[in-house]
Amino acid sequence: MQHLRLELHFILDTAFHTTGNRWRWGADKALAMAPDDTYVIPATTLKGTLRDRAEMLLRTWGQDVCSGPTPNTMCSEPDRLCPVCQVFGNPRFPSPLCFQDGRFEPDVVAQIRSGISISRQRHAALPRRLFFVETTSPGPLEAIAICEGYFPNRESALLGCALVILAAQWMPAVGGGRTRGLGWIEKIKVEVTLNSEPVPQQQLETLWREWSGGHNVAED
């Protein structure tokens, strides 16, 4: 088995919000929190956003990928999975990669923002539609998220590595409220090891070039 470990370092330009299942006095939408009472970017949010990006990029390049999130439009045969399902899994096939919650470093404090719902037809505020959202303090913020797992061979591990890095580089924002300017990513740096060794950039570039149809992603 091949052990792949990716450490994603995020720098967020703006405050972050993803609605958790907590209740907080004064907020209609409270932030997601880890069991130790710190604010986090939930693992499911990270994985979902990266999967969406990977799917979108490969499809743009004409690669054969299935479309989520409904199980009957996703790959069904375990030995004929598209690259996205091989790396991120689907309802029938668990992902080899396990994502951890993204941790803010240093820890962040929260604030309450108000917003109003605007009618698209009348371009005016809808009556009685004032709401309150709990967000992190304003950016820039730094967060670190780790994902790791075991792949059956080097080839599949490299595919996982190349796809996560590619999706991360093309991820403009994470979490909810993007149109209200929340969760915009300034940059993501990915540190990666395969069996505790660094992964040669050249091997990843070969895969990116294949997917993009001969164009070198790094040079374009």
Ligand SMILES: [Zn+2]
């Ligand atoms: Zn698939």
